[in-house]
Amino acid sequence: MTDESPAAVVDRRLDTLRALDEGAASRATLADRAGVSRSTVDRALRELSTVGFVTSTPAGYRPTLPGRLALSGRDRHVRRIEALAAVAPLFEGVEVGLDVDPAVFEGATVVEATPHAPTDPLDAVADVVGTATHVSVYTGRFLSRHARLYHDRIMEAGTTGAFVTTERVIERLAASRPVDTRDAVASGRVAIRRTNRDEPLTVVLAETPDGPEVGLVVYRGGAARGFVGNDDPAATRWARALHERLWAAGTPFDPI
Template identity: 30%
Template sequence: MDRVLEEMEFLARSANRGDVLTALTDATHDRQALAAETGASQPTLGRILRDFEDRDWVRETDDGYTATATGRLVAAGLTELSDSLAAELHLREISEWLPANDLGFDLQRLGEATITTPTQTRPSAPVGRVIDLIKAADHVRILSHAFNEATLSVVVAWVADGGSFEGVFSAAAIEAVADEAALGEQLRQLQAGERATIRVAEESVPLAVTVADDTVSLLLRDEQGRLQASVDTDDPAVKSWATELHDRHWDAARPLSDSDLASDG
C-alpha cells in the first residue's frame, strides 16, 4: 500500500504528469506536440518522460512517445478518478439528500447534471425547473409520492394542448389531491383526457422521478420532507434506469378509479 500511495503522490504533485500520460494514451506525440497540447515546458517534459520511462509507462518510438500497456492502465485509472472527483464536487452541495440506495446507476452519471435549489426569492425553484421541462416535452412520465398543485395545473393544461402523460402516484398522494375540491376537479379533468393515464401505487414510492422526453428529473427532499433540490440530466443510462423504474411501478399499480377521486370532506 505504501508504494501505491507513493505513486499516487508522484502523479498528484504535478498536473502535467497526468496530462502527459493521458495525451500519450490517446496518440503518439513528439515533444513539440506534447508541449503544445499540455502547456508543459521542454525541461518539464524531459523530467516527466524520464520518470515515466523509468516506470515503463511510456516508450520512445521513431514517431515520438507512446504509452505502454501499464501506462494506459494508470491513465485509465487517473481518468476514472478525475471523473469521479469532478462528479462528487458537483454533487457535494446536495449529497446528503441523494437517495443512494434507491438509485440504480453510477452517481458519476450526474457529474454534469443541472442542479436547482431553492432561494429566498424563488423557494419553489426546483419544482419550477421540472415544470419548465414538462412544458417543453411531448411525452412525460412521472413516478412520485406527491402531486403538487403547481405541477398538476401545468400538466392539465399541457395535456389539453397535446402532451402525452403517464403518471404513477402513491395512494397517499392521490388522496391528498382528492381532498382538495379544486385539485380533485383538476385530477378528474386530467384523468378524463385521452392522452393522460394515471395509476395508483399501493406500495411505497421511494422517489419523485419525472421523465420528460429524454430528460430525467429527481426531486430531492430532506428527512422532514422539505424540498431541497431538483437534479436533471439527459444521460442515457439515467433515462434507462428511470424508464425501467417507472415501468416496474406502473405494472404493479392499479388504474385510478372514481372512488379514488371521491373526497371525504
C-alpha cells in the same frame, strides 16, 4: 511501500501521461512538456510501460490504447466526483434508497432552493415539462403546483403521461383535485399506478421535440430542496429504466 496498481500508477504519473497524450515524444521532449526532470520521466515511463499504458516506437514514446482510455477514464472519474460534490448540499439529511446513476449529475443543470427563491426548483420542472409530448413520472411527494402543471399540459396541450406514485400521494390528489384527476384519466392520455416505493424524490422523464430530458427533484420534508436536470443519454436511460421497473411492479389506479 509504493502502490504499483495501475490506478495508482496513473495518479502518480499523470503529468507524464498527459504529456504523452500530446503525441509521440522523446524523453527530453516529455520532460519539457511535463515540466519535470529527465530522471522523473524515466521512472514514469518505466512504471507506465510496466502496466501496459506506454510503448516505445521509432517516433518516440506514446500511450497505448489502454493508456489513452485510462487517462480519459481517470478524468471522467474526477469530473463525476466534482459533479457529485456540486449536488451534495441537496441530499444533506435526505435518505434515498434508489440506485441513482452518477451520469444523472455529470454535466447537469442544478437549481437549489434558497430562502429568497424557494420555488426555483419547481420552476425548473415546469421548464422541462413545458415542451413535453409525454412524461414518465415517479413521485413520492405531492405538490399542488405540480398537479396543476401536469393537468394543464395534459388537458390543454395534449401531453400524455404515465405516473407512478404512492398511496399517500394518490389520496392527496384525490382529495384536492378529484375532478381534474378523473378528467385526466378519462381522457385516455394519463395512466396512474401505485407503488410502495416511498422516496423523497420526483423523477420526470420528459419526451420533447429536442429529445428526452430527465428532471430530478429532491425533497426534505415537504419542501423541494433542489432540481437536477440532464439530457445526457446515460441519464435519460437511467430514468427510463427506473420508471419501467416501478411501472411493472405497480398496481393500476382508476379514480372513476
